[in-house]
Amino acid sequence: MSRGVIPLRRPSVFKRIFFLARPYWLLLLFSLLLSLVASLFSGSVAWLVKPVLDHIFLEKNYRYLDILPLIVIGIFSLRGLSAFFQAYLMRLAALRFVNDLRYRLYQKILRLPLKEVSAETSGRLVSRVINDTTALEPVLGDMFRTLMLEGLTVITLVAVALYRRFDLALLALTVFPAVAIGARKLGTKARKARKLGQQEIAEVTHQVTESLQGLREVKVYLQEDFLVGRFRQKLEGYLRYLLRVTKYREGARLLVDLMTGLGGALVFTYGGHLVIRGAITPGDFFSVLTAILMIFSPLRRISRAYTGLYDASAALERVEEVLAYPEEKGGPKKASAPQEGLVFDHVYFRYREGEDFVLQDVNLKIPAGQVVALVGPSGAGKSTLVSLIPRFYDPSRGKILLDGTDLREFELGSLRALIGIVSQDIVLFNATVYENIAFGNPKASREEVIAAARLAYAHEFIEQLPQGYDTVLGHKGFNLSGGQRQRLAIARAILKNPPILILDEATSHLDAVSEQKVQKALERLMRGRTTIVIAHRLST
Template sequence: MTPGSDQPVQSSVGLYGRLLAYVWPHWPRLAVSLVAMIVVAGATTGVAYLLKPVIDQIFIEEDETLLLLLPLGIIGMYLVKGVANYLETYLLSWIGQRAMRQLRDDLFARLLHMPLGFFSEHAAGTLISRLTYDVDQVERSITRGLSTLIKDTLTAVFLLGLVFYHDWQLALVSLIGLPLVIGPLARLTRKLRKSSRSSQLARASMTRVIEEGVVGNRVIKAFNGEDYEHARFHKESETHRKQNMRKAQATALSVPVMEIAAAICIALVIYYGGYRVMFGGDETTPGTFFSFLAALLMMYDPLKRLTKINPVIQQGLAAGERIFQMLDFHPEGNEGSRTLDRVRGELAFEDVWFEYEPGAPVLQGIDLEVPAGHVVALVGLSGAGKSTMVNLVPRFYRPDRGHIYLDGVDLGDLDLHFLRDQVAIVSQEVVLFNDTLAANIAYGRPDATREEVEEAARAAGVMEYVDRLEGGLDHVVGEGGARLSGGQRQRLAIARALLGDAPILILDEATSSLDPQSEKLVQRGLEQLMQDRTTLVIAHRLATIQRADAIAVMDSGRVVEQGSHAELLARGGIYAYLWETQFATPAEQSAETG
């Protein structure tokens, strides 16, 4: 059922390659930013180098020409560095943003064409976070990752070169101090990472409790669960506090530990370097020593950033892996290519089998004929397979065995787009987009004129409540249509289907009861909609069943009884049972039997 889900997790090389494919089209800019990074590293090292003539020639030898030239040189160096830094950051962001827009576009396009089964297997939140959070993580690892990896490595290497150039013996002595800095830093970083992971988990647990407190507030109230929920929240909130304190402790420790270790390192250098300046002859001048020290100190920042970049890159790669896994799912296939000039709307199911999970068939040999323009009501106990059966008509799923024909043509042979144009669906949950009423009605028919929209709205009974809304048909319905009542939403869905004017209608009647007035209006809209259309309706209302041309009774994935209301009642089978227990009011039952 889920093609693509068995994809192997890709290797890191493959992953890098695929990420690179998004960056590569921008290689000229990448090249310029690389050059800019080299310039930044060179300029930083240049500044450290200039300290030598500053001390030796200006302070000691009191050279007046250099007194003018060197300060200008420093300004020039920083100007060059500033321009290069700007270019590098700007260009990398440009590349990162372009690559991510492309990745997001590809992902969303793929998402829209996923088979329906994909959506029942993946939580909406997870999919949304792929497109938002995960893509951001990848972007961060590209821009920050590349910049740090290349620019900071180059800067550190150039500075190290300068240090060895000035005095290789002193350089070796200072390197002895390096483990002093790196050792504690590595330990602290590990601790920090662990505590930040625990803190994130604690926050997620806490958020879950908050969410349940908000979403499930009705139930909490009904069961007097406030104290229980509060205690649960307090516990999670306390865990969150403790984890955050651990993190804060590690963070607070990291600066002093680093600084003390660095101080020991510098003390070593000053002692040995000073000794060499005093007693070592000419090769180590005070200028060399200060330039050396400055280069050493300037290595601190790039090295620190390099030690921190790995988690960013790892997170980006993990996010990239999740993104590519989603991109690798197979989209819905459109094997068919046929279209029909005029669709009458005759539907026929022939020995149709279907299973969601292997070995558990939900439909087991459905046979059903729906002549053009007829209304067939599907009834049956919950889980009998009614929704599954109607979902096969717009090819949301495909039968595992058997065939479904539209006007004698196998659905599988039809072009998917064409097929879906022929089918209107009005389901229990009306999905509305956060747009105007008019735009919601015209969804799928962007070419519809205002008159057509109004006509559909009138026929569906939308006009009867539109006047009370600000802006009339141009009123924005709110997210998910939250500002409309259940009945109003249903009438809107009916208007949408009317405007679509497809020859086949699939109707999944709402089970939730509307007030009698709303019910009557919805019913009237539905009557309009079913007119001259082949209709398969999952019926929950008596009026619909009575209006149907035929009733198909489903049980355990089969059509077990077919006929008119009277015929089926007379048979005394499942339908008669459902009639007694679900559909009819006592008065109707006695009228029927009496």
């Protein structure tokens, strides 16, 4: 696919995710407030160390020991409740975020020009909708939650430590820059490894999709072992990238553990000398020590979340890439049924820049209400030519006119509403027979759907299906014969009742009996319509 325009200096991953998460700001705000409450209760634990040690034990005010357990239980209970509701709200925001993002991606893909979609494989597009968005789910649900909750906890504990003894706390905090710099570098490496891993899993998804679509060919050419071997190689490649991500994540955790030991050692050494000299009380010393040691546990989680956030940014880039693609565009005019007809005026077309032209200087007039046949061998460009009429593609040069107006000046919806297509490659959806026919006109009544099926000579075999019109066809309708699938496609076109009809090798793969039935249905469908028939031979 062609790339969307992406600036050289992109906003940080935090800003980009918050931009996408704007619809959930209220949930995020309540989560932030609950994080603040939970962090205050965490800080109160370190704060209580001094009064407990100095006033209860050293000054022997043992009467307070009766209420101390209740205070501790209250602090941890309230902190736990705050953290619980904060996690629930963040999880709710994360699930909605991912669902809405998948909806936007699916909507975007359906509105992309066919030229762009054709340049990408279905497996890779599925990977972006499913795998990449799944990789983003922990961002709000876990990583942002950790950064909010543990970040505020660190700030609270630092404030307690600085208040108790400024120089002692400052000494311990000298290890913080090493943690921040190390986490950033490891996060960048994790992001690069994750991006390569996402590309690898997209290839895995593509191979599974491709193998299922071509399963008959795989079996008849005995290629199971070859494909299994190639699939194994792709999985091993994905595994290697995941191990790299794990190495960088756990490296960040190891860095925090090392700095925790160093920070604690500094507090013990310097703080112990201050207590011996009488510069601070044991309560001050242990209050600062408790705060510092409590800091490093959330700091470890923050470092891990920060690395994971950069890891997830690789998936975010792939999602943003799809969202940045330009959508199909039409003009301001409403298209109506042809009165004069269609005209191809010096039309040239090629699929990509630099390739040879598939169509060269095509001049053709298709009168309204008439049948025009395009006959020629495979690869002559017949299907390409008719795909320009509904603007699946636009001419590279020249123009196509409907009643004297360039097709690009019409609204896409109004133009395509005029066109019905019956091709050799019938697409039936994993839905009921009724829903597949009604795809041509979702507003049609059941009686109209059945009438269209009768006109297409499909009603008789539909009635013989297990649930009649309510029978689920399965993937691509493979439980029907070629002639039956073709007649359902004709019924769908009849129901749409388009003034312009395109028949692209509609009977090329049918046996003689099925072809006769389909030909009768097509004759009914073609009456009074501007029809373009594509065939390999005149007899068709």
